[in-house]
Amino acid sequence: MKVLLINGSPHEKGCTYTALQAMVNTFQDEKVQADVFWIENKPLYSCIDCGKCSQLSRCVFQDRVNEFLAIAGDYDGFIFASPVHYAGATGALTAFMGRAFFADLHSGKNRFYLKPVAAVVSARRAGTTAAIDQINKYFLWGHMPVISSRYWNMVHGQTPEQVLADVEGIRNLKMLAKNMVWFLRCKEAGKQAGVELPDYNR
Structure with a gap:
């Protein structure tokens, strides 16, 4: 099993990376491969609806x-x-996700179809739940089961050190990682038992 964590921060190893790394460590403890993909800090076009995808x-x-x-x-x-x-x-990140999800849909590749997903946000203080709601809309549109923790998936801090000091936030992200592992194992067990993906034509 493999999970990809997308770092949408302009800083490669800042607060957002620190939050993700706590999850990477949990995934590894659960014997699940976890890789971080940084979108980098170069300009990204938003989708121009050209249809080329x-x-x-x-x-x-x-x-x-x-x-x-x-x-x-x-x-x-x-x-x-x-x-x-x-x-x-x-x-x-929104430009990145808009193009990625749109291109996947119109290419017919189904890279995200019924794969578990979650949003994680990092903030100095406020705006976290609005950002989570914004990101979650891509998943709900994209046929992806959204995994939860016991609270909203967020950490607070202006520096990586402050993020690590957010004990509750880090604990919730680790719980989120464990919940995703559980879902992945359930999905695999269902597949082995012959549970098929939904047929929308009947």
Whole structure:
């Protein structure tokens, strides 16, 4: 089993990375491979609705979105994480997700279909739940079961050290990772028992 954690921060190893790393450690303890994919801090186009993805099976813009799509199909679950900017996810992450989900839909690759997913946000103080709601909408549109913890998936702090000091936040993210592992194991057990994916044509 493999989980891909997408770091939507402009800082490769800042607060958002620190939150994700706590989950990576938990996944590894549970014998699940966990990799972090940083979207980087270069400009990212938003979707221009050109329709080329239906022909190319990827986005027309050659950047981190296509690098992500090239490996996404190999993963069983996803975590999308963002710092909070003006009570929302970063513009870069929303541009990234918009193009990734749109290109996947129109390419027919089904890289995300019924794969578990969760949103994680990092903030100095406020705007966290609004950002989580924003990110979750991509998953609900994309046929993805959303995994929860016992509270909202967030950490607080202005530095990585302050994030690590958010004991409750880190604990909730570790619980989130364990819940995703449990779901993945249930899904695999169902597959082994002959439980098929939904047939929407009947």
